[in-house]
Amino acid sequence: MMIDDTYIETALTAGDQAESSKQIEKIIEFIKTPPKPGRTDHFIENIACIAGLKERKLEVRFRAVDMLHKIGRDDAMGKAWSYLHIISNDTSEPLRLRWAAVDALRVIKPEDVENMEKLPDMDDLFYRAVDPDNPPPRLSYHDGLAKIAEKQSRTMFIYPLIALFIFGGIMGTYFSYGKWFFQLIIAGWIVLVTGFIALSLVFARRCPNCKRFFARQSLKYAGSYNTPARPIGSLGPGGSPVQVSQRVDAYKVRCRYCHHPWFVLR
Numbered sequence: 001m002m003i004d005d006t007y008i009e010t011a012l013t014a015g016d017q018a019e020s021s022k023q024i025e026k027i028i029e030f031i032k033t034p035p036k037p038g039r040t041d042h043f044i045e046n047i048a049c050i051a052g053l054k055e056r057k058l059e060v061r062f063r064a065v066d067m068l069h070k071i072g073r074d075d076a077m078g079k080a081w082s083y084l085h086i087i088s089n090d091t092s093e094p095l096r097l098r099w100a101a102v103d104a105l106r107v108i109k110p111e112d113v114e115n116m117e118k119l120p121d122m123d124d125l126f127y128r129a130v131d132p133d134n135p136p137p138r139l140s141y142h143d144g145l146a147k148i149a150e151k152q153s154r155t156m157f158i159y160p161l162i163a164l165f166i167f168g169g170i171m172g173t174y175f176s177y178g179k180w181f182f183q184l185i186i187a188g189w190i191v192l193v194t195g196f197i198a199l200s201l202v203f204a205r206r207c208p209n210c211k212r213f214f215a216r217q218s219l220k221y222a223g224s225y226n227t228p229a230r231p232i233g234s235l236g237p238g239g240s241p242v243q244v245s246q247r248v249d250a251y252k253v254r255c256r257y258c259h260h261p262w263f264v265l266r
């Protein structure tokens with residue numbers, strides 16, 4: 001049997017899975033057997049094309065991606081690489097196909113995949129604990145930080161209240177010095193502060209989606225930004241003002257139960 005484009009088409013579209021696998025094995029063997037430098041480029045390009053075509057049946061595209069994976073190299077024009085890259089980056093593609101594409105890329109060009117792994121917005125390609133046919137919603141770095149900002153603006157009103165409470169508390173403590181209940185107030189402060197720290201630690205690890213406690217998994221660095229410069233004083237009278245700006249690191253985390261992503265700041 002001659003290997004040509006028609007044979008490749010037949011192998012990829014065969015209704016019988018076993019027959020298809022057998023023919024695909026033959027094509028792979030033909031492409032991988034030396035010596036014919038450059039002469040199989042056209043076949044690899046053709047298979048890559050079929051993998052990338054959204055009009056094709058999903059099963060056919062899976063077979064094509066799998067074939068590129070098994071061939072494990074690219075043509076001179078980098079056609080396999082570019083099609084696989086487009087598939088893995090296209091969030092409208094089924095996640096299962098994107099996973100297959102990125103796995104094939106890892107064989108063809110591993111250094112590329114290593115770089116993709118560092119990008120927070122691509123972590124759905126590498127976080128494989130989710131159900132690929134029913135994945136949790138994606139969350140980009142930008143949307144993640146926007147969510148934090150929105151939450152902060154909703155709880156903004158609480159800060160003046162806390163400041164007022166602390167001020168009142170300090171005044172109360174000051175005036176109760178020497179009174180019989182002074183120690184009681186100090187004990188109250190200790191309970192309050194430890195309670196507050198414990199609660200904030202517990203709630204920081206709570207999943208915003210399924211609301212389960214201790215759900216947060218390891219932090220994955222996603223990016224950082226600097227807060228606006230804030231004046232904290234000046235270097236003596238007439239001196240230049242001193243400003244501080246804080247570096248904030250953002251991390252992407254996931255729920256260990258429902259695998260929902262969210263961001264935390266440090």
Ligand SMILES: [Zn+2]
Pocket residue numbers: 207208209210211212215255256257258259260
């Ligand atoms: Zn959850």
